[in-house]
Amino acid sequence: MTTTHETTPMKHRDAVGIVRTTLAKIGRYVFIGFVIVFFALPVLWLVTAPFDQAPALRLSVPEFTLQNFQVLIDNPYALRSMWNSVIIAVGTMAIVLVLAALAAYALSRVRVPGRDILLYSLLLLSSIVTGTAAMVPIFVLITELQLIDTYLAVVLVMAGGLLPAAIFILKDFMDNTPKSYEESARVYGASPLQILRHVVVPIARPGLATIAVWGVVQVWGNFLIPFILLRSPEQFPGAVVMFTFYTEGGQPNLALISAFSLLFSIPVVLLYLFVSRRYGFRFYGGIKS
Amino acid sequence: MAEITTHQLVKEFPGGVRAVDGLDLTIADGEFFALLGPSGCGKTTLLRTIAGLEAATKGRLTIGDRDVTELPPGKRDVAMVFQDYALFPHMSVADNISYPLKIQRVPKSSRHATAAETADGLALHGLIDRRPGQLSGGQQQRVALARAVASNPTVFLFDEPLSNLDARLRLEARTFLKRLQRDLGVTTVFVTHDQAEALALADRIAIMKEGRIQQIGSPREVFARPANTFVASFVGSTPMNLHTATVSGEHVKVAGSSVPIPPSARSRVSDGDEVIWGARPEYLRWSTEPVEDSIEGSATIVENLGAAALVTVDAGGTLIQLVVDEDDEPEMGARGWVVPRIDRTLLFDGASGELILDDTPTSP
Incomplete structure (x- = not known):
């Protein structure tokens, strides 16, 4: 490169740079666009298909009708299964919340040798408990306990699977509550349960709310455990009942499935919005002062 | 009650x-x-x-x-x-x-x-x-x-x-x-x-x-x-000067000079005792003229405390701190004499660090 031509290649290089950054930008937006479409399509289908006269596995402007919901109401299992889902979800959530709160509080306050190892191994094992690998032993266990075809079986197995993670998250909230709060209440004569009720629970409330919603969502969408542990169709929760919506010809009954899907997702969305507005979601503890 | x-x-x-x-x-x-x-x-x-x-x-x-x-x-x-x-x-x-x-x-x-x-x-x-x-x-x-x-x-x-x-x-x-x-x-x-x-x-x-x-x-x-010396050094906004000293007659030898034995300890010490001489910086005075029963040294550090200054005096390798009024602040390196208020100085036992005090203490 000679000195006389020094400016031209510099300009050239600038131009190349601009083109390159522009192309990179375009590429990035196109990629983001694809990702958005990928995630948005199912949601769009979810809100349009239920109102379509002939829903299919594609997106189209619906020929508006509420007929699909009429079919849904006429189905003997559809609405009942929603109620079953509520029972199982709320039952599991209640067990997880109470046990996890107490366990997390105790683990956070009492020195237990090997506590962290215990927590981490529980967390690791919990994914196996509710996972496919342990389904056979769980089925055998529940059969031996004569709990097969009961809500209790589903609730217990689901709660067992969720507890370690719940304890793990809540313990962080409890750890970040200064001990002096409790000691202060103790000096004024509060009993341990009063301390828990007046001080610890209110401070850990965002954590408890997060765990409650997370627990409900986990149970709400779970198919495998109720499918294996429940026998009678009138006990099936929504996630399992959806699996039975077929036409006589053996084709998926998309009218029923789409309407049910929309109905099935509404409670979770509402719950999420309510808790998010009321308490705010947080996965860490601590006090803002 | x-x-x-x-x-x-x-x-x-x-x-x-x-x-x-x-x-x-x-x-x-x-x-x-x-x-x-x-x-x-x-x-x-x-x-x-x-x-x-x-x-x-x-x-x-x-x-x-x-x-x-x-x-x-x-x-x-x-x-x-x-x-x-x-x-x-x-x-x-x-x-x-x-x-x-x-x-x-x-x-x-x-x-x-x-x-x-x-x-x-x-x-x-x-x-x-x-x-x-x-x-x-x-x-x-x-x-x-x-x-x-x-x-x-x-x-x-x-x-x-x-x-x-x-x-x-x-x-x-x-x-x-x-x-x-x-x-x-x-x-x-x-x-x-x-x-x-x-x-x-x-x-x-x-x-x-x-x-x-x-x-x-x-x-x-x-x-x-x-x-004892622990309390002496802990209490007080500027720590007390504590230096090893030897009793010699009516005086103690400290930092190469000789100062009188505090009245509160006079009857409890005898010639040749190893003691620790203690004096709060507030109870020491700076003199530019030679004074009897004082410690000679040179001002090495002057720290401003507002209305007063904390002066560190080097007396033959022993560092003594004293608080002087803002008007009497010495120049850095100036030679002078540190004059203690004898009734406010204390002696501590050289080994145990306990205060040496008459059984009938004079009111502080």
Whole structure:
């Protein structure tokens, strides 16, 4: 490169740079666009298909009708299964919340040798408990306990699977509550349960709310455990009942499935919005002062 | 009556650390009592043991005429203010102040009336509906005090009550705290590592080190007659000059010069004794003319203290600090003579570090 031509290649290089950054930008937006479409399509289908006269596995402007919901109401299992889902979800959530709160509080306050190892191994094992690998032993266990075809079986197995993670998250909230709060209440004569009720629970409330919603969502969408542990169709929760919506010809009954899907997702969305507005979601503890 | 007495009190933590080591202590009714010491000396542990938050390993503890050694904190009739105030962040100021009454099952209307009244008394008017997070540090501290006052205890326990405030506010809060304690007349024990705070607030101070009490006395006694070299160096805003010296006749030889034996120790020392000569920087004077019974040296460092200056004098390798008036500030490197106030100097035993004092002490 000679000195006389020094400016031209510099300009050239600038131009190349601009083109390159522009192309990179375009590429990035196109990629983001694809990702958005990928995630948005199912949601769009979810809100349009239920109102379509002939829903299919594609997106189209619906020929508006509420007929699909009429079919849904006429189905003997559809609405009942929603109620079953509520029972199982709320039952599991209640067990997880109470046990996890107490366990997390105790683990956070009492020195237990090997506590962290215990927590981490529980967390690791919990994914196996509710996972496919342990389904056979769980089925055998529940059969031996004569709990097969009961809500209790589903609730217990689901709660067992969720507890370690719940304890793990809540313990962080409890750890970040200064001990002096409790000691202060103790000096004024509060009993341990009063301390828990007046001080610890209110401070850990965002954590408890997060765990409650997370627990409900986990149970709400779970198919495998109720499918294996429940026998009678009138006990099936929504996630399992959806699996039975077929036409006589053996084709998926998309009218029923789409309407049910929309109905099935509404409670979770509402719950999420309510808790998010009321308490705010947080996965860490601590006090803002 | 709420006298606090400890008898051979021991608090041992797992692992054998003795935070409180066989303590005998009597805190009089209505007294403002300070536990002073460096961090890790066991003062906070002692306070928490009095509160009942730590169980005593051995010994007895009585409050008033009750033996409370085995009682849980809630049954001891004490109120504690924590270093971080421990205000409940989810409760309003009114609910915070009235929390002890809630536990005592006082009806809501009457406990809120008490809370409002107490809050007014502690200059918290108009803040009663706020959350602790919306208050300044000084206000938070007063809410914590109000909560303690509202529970109407026989004993107040304060754990470093002023340490979370900034320097200026601390002085204000100090005066406020002293007036509050005097008005209420409730026996108060407070823990501090700040000797100035202890001197300013307390009726009596216990200076602690490694779980044991080094000295108990009024601020004046502790300042003027420290029981040993540890207390001498810990109490006082500028540390006391402590230098090894040898008794020689009516004088002690220190830093290459010779100064008279303090009158308080004259009858207790004899020729040739190895002692430690102690003099507070405030009780030393700077002279540019030679003076008898003084220490010759040169000013090496001058630190400005506002109306005064802290001068470090090098006397043949021994560094002596003294406080001089701003008008008498020496030039750096100037030669001069450090003149002690003989009646304010002290002698400590060379081996044990204990104060050497006549049996009939002259009043400080």
